[in-house]
Amino acid sequence: MSKITVNNMNLWYTDFQALKNINMEINEHEITAFIGPSGCGKSTFLKSLNRMNDLVAGCRIEGDIRLDQEDIYASDYDVNMLRKRVGMVFQHPNPFPMSIYDNIAYGPRTHGIKDKKTLDEIVERSLKGAAIWEEVKDDLSKNALRISGGQQQRICIARALAVEPEVLLMDEPTSALDPISTAKIEDLVQDLKDRYTIVMVTHNMQQAARVSDKTAFFLTGETIEFGETTQIFSNPADKRTEDYVSGRFG
Ligand SMILES: Nc1ncnc2c1ncn2[C@@H]1O[C@H](COP(=O)(O)OP(=O)(O)OP(=O)(O)O)[C@@H](O)[C@H]1O
Numbered sequence: 001m002s003k004i005t006v007n008n009m010n011l012w013y014t015d016f017q018a019l020k021n022i023n024m025e026i027n028e029h030e031i032t033a034f035i036g037p038s039g040c041g042k043s044t045f046l047k048s049l050n051r052m053n054d055l056v057a058g059c060r061i062e063g064d065i066r067l068d069q070e071d072i073y074a075s076d077y078d079v080n081m082l083r084k085r086v087g088m089v090f091q092h093p094n095p096f097p098m099s100i101y102d103n104i105a106y107g108p109r110t111h112g113i114k115d116k117k118t119l120d121e122i123v124e125r126s127l128k129g130a131a132i133w134e135e136v137k138d139d140l141s142k143n144a145l146r147i148s149g150g151q152q153q154r155i156c157i158a159r160a161l162a163v164e165p166e167v168l169l170m171d172e173p174t175s176a177l178d179p180i181s182t183a184k185i186e187d188l189v190q191d192l193k194d195r196y197t198i199v200m201v202t203h204n205m206q207q208a209a210r211v212s213d214k215t216a217f218f219l220t221g222e223t224i225e226f227g228e229t230t231q232i233f234s235n236p237a238d239k240r241t242e243d244y245v246s247g248r249f250g
Pocket residue numbers: 013016018036037038039040041042043044045056
């Protein structure tokens with residue numbers, strides 16, 4: 001079932017058109033990967049899905065993006081609620097300079113949860129959900145900046161999970177990580193799709209092929225091809241997709 005539906009979407013940064021006539025259905029409980037060469041609009045599109053581009057001066061969007069059929073750009077749409085429902089994990093792990101516990105409790109606290117026992121439960125559940133509980137459970141008061149990059153990224157995923165999102169947007173979540181941490185995040189993402197809808201930008205085509213159900217190939221602001229990942233990689237319909245996935249350009 002479609003969780004996010006995008007119709008005829010265009011986006012401009014002042015007078016530069018970064019996205020052109022995007023149409024896409026992102027299904028619930030699937031992993032959708034965005035691939036394409038640098039500067040083709042993948043991150044811009046990802047950020048449009050929880051209105052992170054609202055913060056960019058000169059950014060203008062036309063068209064329609066719906067979450068569970070509701071227009072997220074409607075003037076009365078609650079953006080704070082949108083960002084709770086559609087969480088985000090960034091390319092470089094960015095834990096807050098505070099304890100592991102406080103990183104995870106931060107979101108729930110801003111949503112008004114104060115009770116210690118409830119927060120303890122959320123912290124444990126989120127860290128377990130991000131497959132890092134065993135590594136940090138005896139060290140929850142440790143500063144989150146004093147753990148490895150791979151652990152920091154799983155803390156950031158746990159922080160996103162703590163507010164119980166429905167969708168997780170991940171912008172190249174493993175590009176700053178070593179192969180072992182990358183493998184852990186890939187396994188984790190596959191486990192998470194039972195409960196969440198996941199949209200992931202990746203520069204790593206093997207990663208897209210390994211973890212995603214659907215793949216969209218972007219080129220100069222357009223989606224050239226969108227479909228089942230196995231089809232995109234083994235039998236692309238468009239010559240440009242074929243050239244890209246076979247490493248002939250990009
Ligand atoms: N804040 C901004 N203001 C103006 N132009 C921007 C802004 N952010 C991105 N762009 C431009 O929009 C285009 C798409 O950028 P975007 O970051 O979405 O591409 P990308 O495919 O994610 O690239 P990469 O893989 O390198 O991260 C690029 O030409 C970029 O220079």
